[in-house]
Amino acid sequence: MPINIPKELPATEELRHEKIFVMDEDRARSQDIRPLNILIVNLMPEKERTELQLLRLLGNTPLQVNISFLRMKTHEAKNTSKSHLDTFYETFGEVKDRRFDGMIITGAPIEHLEFEEVDYWDELTEIMEWSKSNVTSVLNICWGAQASLYYHYGINKYPLPKKLSGIYQHRVSDQTINLVRGFEDIFNAPHSRYTAVSMEDIEKDPRLLLLSSSEEAGAFIILSKDEKHIMVTGHLEYDADTLAEEYARDLSKGLDISIPENYFPNNDVNQHPLNTWRSHTHLLFSNWLNYYVYQQTPYQWD
Template identity: 75%
Template sequence: MPINIPPQLPAAELLKKEKIFVMDEERASTQDIRPLNIIILNLMPEKERTELQLLRLLGNTPLQVNVTFLNTATHESKNVSKTHLDSFYTTFEQIKHKRYDGMIITGAPIEHLAFEEVDFWEEISQIMDWTKTNVTSVLHICWGAQAALYHHYGVGKYDLPQKCSGIYTHRISDPTINLVRGFNDEFNAPHSRYTAVSMEQIQNDPRLTLLAKSEDAGIFLVISDDNKHIMITGHLEYDAGTLAEEYNRDRNKGLEIDVPKNYFPDDDPTKQPINSWRSHTHLLFSNWLNYYVYQETPYEWVYF
């Protein structure tokens, strides 16, 4: 899927080097097709890294995708320049009159806070309410997944005794569901979080289906009965070295942090980790775009 992004976006040149099909606006305008419009609410502090990770995944299927980046207006990002935000991001106030085929809400390193204590909680609540009528399907990642489960379904989160960090094996509950079509019965995925959500609450809610879980890491993949909301409690989008960088960052801060489980060869942080989840990551994003966005979204949105 060629992705249509601003040519000046820093991720664009890196994507081209990786042979990801990036299309400029001039070429996109000559194609007589209806592109998918995807909006990404990027709550991660290192926004440029997350942009690259997600664009890499959106650019790997057969259709054209227009990508819009959304930033919170009620929270000032400290790890990215104002110039970058002004050039490549928009705010909810500027796009709330529009409709989108799909949306991604990322994680955020704010798990230690109650949802209502987050300084942009009111804003993100408005955005999540807006998605009910203005977005065909929403993919929520890590804290974004916990926020969606809480806001839409009343499922709270709780603190873990220690950080869940590492690569864990997960088992699929129903391989016939389109989101996991083509998955192996078991697959690996990264987790990086200090909190979790109740498996019992999710299993007892008829509006939710638990699609994948880990014996060690718990819930991983949840989907709503209307296919509107998909919640991923881990970080399939992570690169091979992301957990290592987080581990070293926390160590340099003096935090007591365990070595990520099943990640470094021989559990030795001096050894280079490998990516054992890449194929399932691409498959999940491809399945989401095909079955839950492209196959379900109207060719022309009707505005009232």
């Protein structure tokens, strides 16, 4: 089934090129079906790229999905045009009276800041508080996962000695949990961050389940026992070349940065990296939409 996205969204052409079924708002209105309504809180600087990465995953399930994009009113985006934001994004004040079946909070390259130092922290905490009664399930990615763990469970991040960047192997702790149903015992996933959360803090919190971790990258997939919150500390949604572009960007800034680990073939930056995590990315998103959104959300909100 298709994803329903705003007309003229730049990602539409690429999604159709990839044979992902896209439906615009006019056609969607003609279908007698209860679609899932998903709100994407896009905190990433290159918002159009993140839109494409997430939409191709949300459009690869049997469910019809309506997508809404949310931006921070208290933050001025520097890498996305104002016209794009004005056309395709809403603010919290414009959506707070609505209910959503699912919500995604993306990462953000602001790990050097304490949470309270982030200029839109108060606005984001208002959204996270609102989600408790207005969203069925929330999927939090990278910094968004750290923010969720901090706000909802009091688990803070801590700085790493150097940037964690590369592709790392992860193990699944419990194959019976629906979120990781169908996962291999060992699978790859990208990480790109300067901070981490304590596995010990997660494991001792009775409200949380640590479903997947890595010896090198630490805690990866965390599920709240009430199944309301899912925290993914890496970037399964990344394209094959995303880490390469981040590495080139960091070098151009003069940062003392290491080559992403386990990423370039033969560790040669002139060779094109391969996507070795794609199938598990699609599986995670389809499991989330099926088991934690579609099967849990009310057909009609009160």
